[in-house]
Amino acid sequence: MGGETVYPESNSHKGLKAMKAFGYAAKSATSPLGPFQFERREPGPRDVEIDILFCGVCHSDVHTARDEWGGAVYPVVPGHEIVGRVTRVGSDVTKFKQGDLAGVGCMVDSCRHCINCDDGLEQYCDHDFTGTYNSVDKRSGGVTYGGYSNTIVVDDHFVLRMPDNLDPAGAAPLLCAGITTYSPLRQWGVGKGQKVGVVGLGGLGHMAVKLAHAMGAHVVLFTTSPNKIEDGLRLGADEVVVSRDADAMAKHNGTFHFILNTVAAPHNLDPFLALLRRDGTMTLVGAPGEPHPSPNVFNLIMKRRRLAGSLIGGIAETQEMLDFCGQHGIVSDIELIPIDRINEAWDRMVRSDVKYRFVIDMASLKQETRAA
Template identity: 60%
Template sequence: MPTTVLGYAAQSPKDDLAPYRFTRRDLRPDDVAIDILYCGVCHSDLHTARNDWGGTTYPVVPGHEIIGRVVSVGAEVTRFKAGDLVGVGCMVDSCRRCAPCHQGLEQYCEEFPTLTYDGRDRQDQTPTFGGYSQTIVVSDGFVLSIPAGLDPKGAAPLLCAGITTWSPLHHWQVGEGSRVAVVGLGGLGHMALKLAKGLGAEVTLFTRSPGKEDDARRLGADLIVISTDEAQMAAVENQFDLIIDTVPTEHDLNPYVPTLALDGTLVLVGLLGNLVPTLNTVPLIMGRKSVAGSLIGGIAETQAMLDFCGEHGITSDIEVIGIQDINTAYERMLKSDVKYRFVIDMASLRDG
């Protein structure tokens, strides 16, 4: 029999999240049932709950930075057992047969991946509900092992903020001697600093806020450049192999492109939408420079990131909240009033 569980859902774009009961499916042969311990709070949760991007199906239970313990597994599962500490990120399935899926890049599935929430199960077409809940049932191919010794609370945001910034670092082969810059210091930006530094790069933060210098250095930045200061920007022209731009709102990319080195790339991981103002191509042409985009990471890549974080003791800087505070957390997130990621202690669901 399917299991009735408690979670928090939005019933419409204008409704606060509130308690909501729904069912989780019985185990299929390849499924893993997980009791959720912690769930990170992502800007995507807020945007989906409020239908900012359009297309949200209600009710919606957000949450795709999930840490929990396995309670049972299907008959064909061999990689996991009851008691294992595991994670679930932004995807719970994909077509598994297209070219990106065969390359381990399920996030670029040509049939679109099945999202952890506000998606549709590929087998029975039922809606997917996310991690703001007691339990989740996921195919073992989309379950991740959490390394021993890694703080499970701080590990939760690695499942989205971490992999979103790790994937471009990995793809553009950042390592010892690489020169990396990060635009913006928020949930994504602080993970980009930590991961780039962990990989051995020389790391710079671009920011408009002089007051962030001490925090940026603590997180791994070797240099802080105030992006509104023309002299500081001119001083770093032709410097960076990779710029990770984490800013989620419209902003001008033109000041950053000249700071790329020959063959350098500026990769967008925060902005969904049009580039405004128009991008001037002259600096691109004169240095064979590129502007690119990147989306989370595949399952194998995410596991590699988690293993790396386990080896280097890297987790997210977090503020733990109860689920009852989620609506306040959303408002604070809109004001950037968190350092640097909210994580819900899901035991708070028992508090009503």
């Protein structure tokens, strides 16, 4: 591929001690995922080693591995919705001990000293956060490898405490889909007495409906699929509107305090902006491969409406979200798969043929490595 950077199949640079790890990787933008052996660093004083039990499957895994956003570094081991058991901790780690249930989300490092990191907003680090996969590993000089693997070693600042009362497989997608939707709901003060819209009922949208409902808002789901009405109501929506029905949409014009748009495909934003009341906000969290058509500026200026965006959440807010989900018994609706079905799962996810998140059972990877 033009301009592609290829790293060695090892992260044991800069004199770090390393250990063998196993996972599934994409070797190119067009190759299927397949078994891959690589190296993780041995835990340092501030590190936590986690035996991965479950890893959620995010649409961004596909975008990255297929180089649809550019910048893919091969081989790519995806996965940033990770839940597992702590197996070792460094000498300076106090928050975790062996046997704890722990999670890792989209970030494994940041600069720690810019204004955004100081504010607990590591996702907006001025010097770029280190992604759980496909990022430059500051420790090794290699590339980070994600959760489609048997083990991971992460700085304790970026490790989360998982609520013990939640199903760990269903909780895995909270580390991305959960925080991606929770953060804007909290940022824009969603709560009782508010009318809140959720656009799209996929991996993100179904979490947004659950969370907004638990926050006490009146939740309206917008979907293009009439066959999702029943599911939307089951998940916590007070109303479901088929967005292709112009009359049904018009009945809600100018009434929403907040709309969370989770759709990851280019579409016309104006029909949804028209639903906002004065000073209402629509926040985008879906990341389409192509830009949305530009909205009509009069839809914004005539009611002082706002169009915004949001990117995951900081570590403190992610822990807050996990605790909130523990208190309210919220997990993702999932389909659990063995790792050898990951390519099929990706194809189905691209077709929106999943309700509503695939999660890999990593016991299947351990069986595969033992067989090998």
